[in-house]
Amino acid sequence: xxxxxxxxxxxxxxxxxxxxxxxxxxxxxxxxxxxxxxxxxxxxxxxxxxxxxxxxxxxxxxxxxxxxxxxxxxxxxxxxxxxxxxxxxxxxxxxxxxxxxxxxxxxxxxxxxx
Amino acid sequence: xxxxxxxxxxxxxxxxxxxxxxxxxxxxxxxxxxxxxxxxxxxxxxxxxxxxxxxxxxxxxxxxxxxxxxxxxxxxxxxxxxxxxxxxxxxxxxxxxxxxxxxxxxxxxxxxxxx
Numbered sequence: 134x135x136x137x138x139x140x141x142x143x144x145x146x147x148x149x150x151x152x153x154x155x156x157x158x159x160x161x162x163x164x165x166x167x168x169x170x171x172x173x174x175x176x177x178x179x180x181x182x183x184x185x186x187x188x189x190x191x192x193x194x195x196x197x198x199x200x201x202x203x204x205x206x207x208x209x210x211x212x213x214x215x216x217x218x219x220x221x222x223x224x225x226x227x228x229x230x231x232x233x234x235x236x237x238x239x240x241x242x243x244x245x246x247x
Numbered sequence: 248x249x250x251x252x253x254x255x256x257x258x259x260x261x262x263x264x265x266x267x268x269x270x271x272x273x274x275x276x277x278x279x280x281x282x283x284x285x286x287x288x289x290x291x292x293x294x295x296x297x298x299x300x301x302x303x304x305x306x307x308x309x310x311x312x313x314x315x316x317x318x319x320x321x322x323x324x325x326x327x328x329x330x331x332x333x334x335x336x337x338x339x340x341x342x343x344x345x346x347x348x349x350x351x352x353x354x355x356x357x358x359x360x361x362x
């Protein structure tokens with residue numbers, strides 16, 4: 134069966150440390166993988182996307198890796214801050230064309246303590 | 248950046264009544280919009296794809312006669328929950344892609360509570 138799993142439901146780390154979130158999938162062949170941030174009671178906000186032929190993507194303190202052999206993406210937040218506390222969702226983009234629906238994981242709730 | 252709004256942000260209704268939720272793209276046109284539903288601590292589940300000028304496409308298990316979708320213009324899609332029941336209580340979120348971009352822009356969501 135098709136599955137997308139974010140291995141940790143919750144992750145607690147101290148300010149300044151690097152948070153690493155994991156997204157694994159089975160029986161999908163995504164052309165892209167996207168990461169979103171969702172705050173309580175709000176809609177998701179796009180953070181980063183990575184193509185299937187890219188190994189790594191960076192944006193400020195964020196880094197995403199994508200290993201299509203392992204069927205896994207890692208999402209890193211370096212020098213984490215309490216303001217980074219939120220739920221982070223990975224989403225598979227399986228279509229060859231833009232404008233198609235995404236398949237979401239349940240998310241990992243990150244708590245950064247000062 | 249692209250902005251998507253939803254109205255209302257929360258609504259309480261009685262069982263058996265209907266509720267309409269609006270999703271608007273404020274600074275871009277969206278020929279396609281998506282409606283998701285999210286239960287607590289669960290992932291966003293796609294309900295339907297709203298297409299401007301044509302019928303919506305519903306996911307398996309979603310009743311099209313219960314969740315009516317109308318994409319009346321390039322900036323507005325509406326979701327009407329008809330004859331709502333307590334089990335329809337959830338967080339409803341719309342999204343839209345802009346142009347040829349892969350990422351999607353989400354509305355702030357609508358919290359529906361059916362009593």
